[in-house]
Amino acid sequence: MSDNVKPIPLIIDCDPGQDDAIALMLAMASPGELDLLGVSAVAGNVPLALTEANARSIRDVAGRPEIPVYAGCPRPMVKVLETAEYVHGKSGIDGANLPQPSRPVEQAHAVDWLIDILRRAETPITLATLGPLTNVAMAIVMAPDIVENISELVLMGGALSLGNITPSAEFNIYSDPHAAHIIFESGLKLTMIGLDVTHQARANPARLEAIRAIGNPASNSVAGMLDFYGAQYIATFGEGAPLHDPCVIAYIIRPDLFTGQDMRVDIEIGSPLTIGRTVCDLHDRAGRPANTHVVETIDSDGFFDLLNESLTRLPGIN
Ligand code: BDR
Ligand code: CA
Numbered sequence: 511m512s513d514n515v516k517p518i519p520l521i522i523d524c525d526p527g528q529d530d531a532i533a534l535m536l537a538m539a540s541p542g543e544l545d546l547l548g549v550s551a552v553a554g555n556v557p558l559a560l561t562e563a564n565a566r567s568i569r570d571v572a573g574r575p576e577i578p579v580y581a582g583c584p585r586p587m588v589k590v591l592e593t594a595e596y597v598h599g600k601s602g603i604d605g606a607n608l609p610q611p612s613r614p615v616e617q618a619h620a621v622d623w624l625i626d627i628l629r630r631a632e633t634p635i636t637l638a639t640l641g642p643l644t645n646v647a648m649a650i651v652m653a654p655d656i657v658e659n660i661s662e663l664v665l666m667g668g669a670l671s672l673g674n675i676t677p678s679a680e681f682n683i684y685s686d687p688h689a690a691h692i693i694f695e696s697g698l699k700l701t702m703i704g705l706d707v708t709h710q711a712r713a714n715p716a717r718l719e720a721i722r723a724i725g726n727p728a729s730n731s732v733a734g735m736l737d738f739y740g741a742q743y744i745a746t747f748g749e750g751a752p753l754h755d756p757c758v759i760a761y762i763i764r765p766d767l768f769t770g771q772d773m774r775v776d777i778e779i780g781s782p783l784t785i786g787r788t789v790c791d792l793h794d795r796a797g798r799p800a801n802t803h804v805v806e807t808i809d810s811d812g813f814f815d816l817l818n819e820s821l822t823r824l825p826g827i828n
Contacts (some may be wrong), residue, residue, distance in 0.1 A: 525554025525641030581619030
């Protein structure tokens, strides 16, 4: 990046989760490209008490203890919380082998902080959402004016084709479809990175060994997480853990690695069979205005080069 390009002001909302953790490391290792203003945690892969603590452990291993972490909503808006320990392990980041976090969570509720920082922003802020959309939707319900100060929301969620938690739905959207409905109706500039894309970014054995070979504490932690998390995926989806959430951060840093197209996307919130489905109007059958840039392809080698370069920069905690 050239010297006169300013880092993009960014907030990450997440539910770590091994792939969220790797996304946080990628962002925290990229201060030239991203001005990471803070991290908000939400319940999702595991309960909130674990997701927020995991985010704090990650900022330690990334050598960025100054980045504030806020705890947000402990459950979805309407549905009951359905966590995914069968994928992520009891802690959410099994395999990471990290010590307890060095600093406490911030006192403010994440939703209050989101409203406050967005209202005070002198330049619009980019939001990266890596988990259920509860925190951001709640903030928009409470303070609709904040939409003006969000330059773009890039989300990991949904799919044009396959589902993972059900045959038709992806985990983040399925977990809180009512929050997702609010976001997709909000008028925000939205970019959706769904399973069709993230399943192209797989840590196959050669890529995993390249990460392990970096050999610093952060990359050791990533390799350990991918060993654990990859094993859960291989049984259902074939070789190599898909790096869902890091694709969002990579897109914000290097959009040239991705292609996609604008279309209408609506969220199914009624049908028990397909709840949480992102209904993508690829061929404009409904004639409704596009509300989402749907990403379709990733240069996966370019993505892993970016990730490995970033991990090499991290100092770690040893
Ligand atoms: C998404 O759900 C979680 O399992 C991952 O962290 C990712 O955000 C993939 O469907
Ligand atoms: Ca996630």
